[in-house]
Amino acid sequence: MDTSPATNGASAAKKNGSHPTKYIFVTGGVVSSIGKGITTASLGRLLRNRGYSVTMTKLDPYINVDAGTMNPYQHGEVFVTDDGAETDLDLGHYERFVDINLTRDSTVTTGRVYSTVIAKERRGDYLGGTVQMIPHITNEIKERVIGLGEKSGANVVIAEIGGTVGDIEGLPFLEAIRQLKKDVGADNVLYVHVTLIPYIGPWGEVKTKPTQHSVIKLREIGIQPDVLICRTQSNISDEMKDKISLFCDVEKGAVIENQDVDTIYEVPLVFEKEGLADLVVRRLKLDETHPNLDEWVDLVRRVKAPKHQVKIAVVGKYTGNGDSYISIAEALGHGGIASDAGVKIEWIESDDLEEDGIDFAARFAETDALVVAPGFGARGVEGKIQAIKYARESGLPFFGICYGLQMAVIEFARHGCGLTDANTEEVNPDSPYPVVHILPEQKHVVDKGASMRLGTYPCHLTLNSIAAKMYGSDVIEERHRHRYEVNNEYRKQLGNAGMVFSGVSPDYRLVEIVELPQDVHPYFIATQFHPEFKSRPNRAHPLFAGLVAAALKRRQDLDAKKPRVTATPVDALEEAAVQAS
Secondary structure, X not given: OOOOOOOOHHHHOOEEOOEEOEEEEEEEOOOOOOOHHHHHHHHHHHHHXXXXXXXXXEEEOOOOXXXXXXXXXXXXXXXXXXXXXXXXXXXXXXXXXXXXXXXXXXXXXXXXXXXXXXXXXXHXXXXXXXXXHHHHHHHHHHHHHHHHHHHHOOXXXXXXXXXXXXXXXXXXXXXXXXXXXXXXXXXXXXEEEEEEXXXXXXXXXXXXXXXXXXXXXXXXXXXXXXXXXXXXXXXXXXXXXXXXHHHHOOOHXXXXXXXXXXXHHHHHHHHHXXXXXXXXXXXXXXXXXXXXXXXXXXXXXXXXXXXXXXXEEXXXXXXXXXXOOHXXXXXXXXXXXXXXXXXXXXXXXXXXXXXXXXXXXXXXXOOOEEEEOOOOOOOOHHHHHHHHHHHHHHOOOEEEEOHXXXXXXXXXXXXXXXXXXXXXXXXXXXXXXXXXXXXXXXXXXOOOOOOOEEEEEEEEEXXXXXXXXXXXXXXXXXXXXXXXXXXXXXXXXXXXXXXXXXXXXXXXXXXXEEEOOOOOOOOEEEEOOOHHHHOEOOEOOHHHHHHXXXXXXXXXXXXXXXXXXXXXXXXXXXXXXXXXX
């Protein structure tokens, strides 16, 4: 006999102003990678534009406790929150679109849920009861969703359920959100289902059957979707909407067309035109407000019709999966918005730069800037080092991130200080010059999950450095994810050779930013932290804004056939930073 109490619906329907907390659940059907994350983020943007406070969460059915130990080729980027949670990349979309900072409370996995329930059972919390999927697992899921709303005080909690309806591992989450409607009241819950309308055959026939079957599967579980978001390559006719409405038992106005667009930032405007936000406000009985989309409309205009173009190469170890560096790609685009420039990214696998006889001048002849991306392990590191060497010697604007900073230090030690065999202990533990070594507190770490230096830490900037000019401040806070750090035994030697340690931890123990003086190089900077996680489309991160500004100046100089300048004027970089902030 079960003795566990059910979730208290009265406490769940916590008041926020004149309304209880509202919950929107976003599911996906037919195929994976259908765009639930962008849909969720776009809906959050629209509600935020109407003045509602919004918080968001991702319910992921995988058994991993978090995303930190997953291969980027399989799962894409690991997004890190301020409080150090290693999460699904969709949280990055939520933060960028809605312009909020989320926490570990916004990520729920099967691994976390089961770990908590098992720990409670061991403590005796369920003493006398048989621990079961229902109600114990489902209650734990519900408590996390409701707890997020209570802790944040948000008007609306939007929760995306990972995977595809029909996946066996997703069933406990779907059952939990089914129960929540009963717990908090039907007026406080809305189900949004993202599905696919394919075009197949020689005549490009529109097929609604996959959508019908996906909705049938949801209804078998006990969930009737209130809104259907239909992914499509072309317009959906009124006749087709009538058919979908009839067979899926969804009102015609709730069949929302989501046609492919040029930029993901256009999706909120598509939804606004389709009336999605008004529908949600009406169905959840929220106060009517007027949307303010002026900033977003202008942002999309600048993304779609920039005055300038630059090409930036990103050298990484996981470029075969476009999601592996999604935040870097977005941050580069944000930097482009700040300079009214479109950014074309060339993805380069670092292994490919290790072949003999590569002419780097020819390879990067059309490149305006170089980014060396994060990574782990020995594969491809020499390709990164060679690319950095070319950028440093040729004056190509350069930005290194995390492993990119470590590779920049190794390259400078080898070719600027004469330490030929310099390396990181991660690659060569026996290097005679370990200019990058493991953090002392990491030496005895055994578990791989959530054991790195994670989350937000403060950093002090050197006066008049590029970093200080870009940020317009002498103290910053950025998000980290690393085990290795610059070896302090070599800081003096590297500094004497010309490397500037422009950002350090408050106790001066850890190097956070390195750069070269602007009378030596136009823009050469690298960070141990991950600035891409804090960039926003309406507020580009200053280091990405600075990189694009330097790339644009290089491109304009080349186009005008002027002699190559040795430095980007400080005022141009400062102007880009001001625009970004």
